Amino acid sequence: MGLKIALVAGATGLVGQHLVSELLAKYDVVKIVSRRKTDFQNQSKVQEYIVDFDKLEKEGELFKDVDDVFVCLGTTMKKAKSRKQFVKVDYVYPLKLANLAKLMGVKKFLIVTAIGADREAKFFYSRVKGKLEEELVSIGLPSLHIFRPSLLTGKRQEFRLGESVSEWVSKPLSFLLVGAYEKYRPVKGKYVAMTMCAIAQEESSGVHIYESDKIRQLGKAIIQESYHETIPKGEIE
Template sequence: MKKKALVAGATGLVGQELVKELLDSRVYDVIKVISRRKTPFSGIQGVEEHIIDFEKLEKYGTLVADVDDVFVCLGTTMKKAKSRKKFVKVDYVYPLKLANLAKEIGVKQFLIVTAIGSDRDATFFYSRVKGKLEEELVTLDFPSLHIFRPSLLVGKRRDFRIGEKTAEWVGKPFSFLLIGPYEKYKPIKGKYVAMSMCAIAQEKSSGVHIYESDKIRQLGKVLLQDN
């Protein structure tokens, strides 16, 4: 019997790649996409697009009720959010609300993208928010929780982010210097993250699992070769 998935954040780089991977996998007969705006997958067979108000997530319990796997790729930047309060809403409040809803309904597997360096005691505000979110998710005690911590994401985005694009242009020529313990800081393709999420969701492993960027890249490369 095929499964059902729910994806939050399908307009972003990883989210778009993830929906494509889930469709290509043929493991899921229904992929529910929840978003604040129209996604590139509207009208595609096998995808249910739901435009929702994330401020009222608790009203959408029926969307989560019958899914097997929840994938969360929500995220923004400080520049786009324009304030710490709005950033926290997108990167902490909304994912945690969705996680609580999924836990209450009995979802067995929860997979989420955070970021490299996530730590509630980190110097950088961005990393502290991500770290606090991870800690809260662990306390929910999902049967299966998978946390993906990519470094700088590269790939074709729906929206152009000059800061990230500049970092990509500057960082690529020096990537070869990032070896050994520093390899996880290399920029990583959003497609590798999506492929890894899709593949790991099929392993049915229990407990809490954290994947650093270098491990995600390695798995992504292997999966790409297998295809």
């Protein structure tokens, strides 16, 4: 039996940081594909590769013997500075990764998009995410898992004013979002990471989509199972 190998793109973001930590407990090797060095470079199981994402198609060898690919890439319009650059990071790069995964026989492809992803959506951000999802499905990956979180909460490496303000405003009002509106509640980046890792350990095929409320439920269940009766304060929202 060979080594169990995961590949992660987007390891420096909120979800990606938590995800790598989760994967280190489940995989023999965790390959990180990044544009800059990460805080995980000194971990014994981590193999870090600094690549030019504009030339990802030349990096096929990195996907050799990889079991599962995890994509947590994403930017903001403010950081991207243009729609063209935003599309490159949130649409072009994930598709390149997916095509390489298919070409190299990767078993599972797991990706974070966003709540409301729809190519017919009113908002540009949601349209890009929706188009990405449709293109991913058309590639025909053996096992595709799409995670659509709402507003992500947690400690980030980079400060994002808009998201910090949204988190400050929305969290106290989350109790009002019930029933069909529960998927709009903020969700911890940690929950997204834990859910992605857990689902990757299961045998699966076809296309699977996880809305934000489902991610919260699965994340909380994993926390409860991990700590059994003693759950540290703040771990469960």
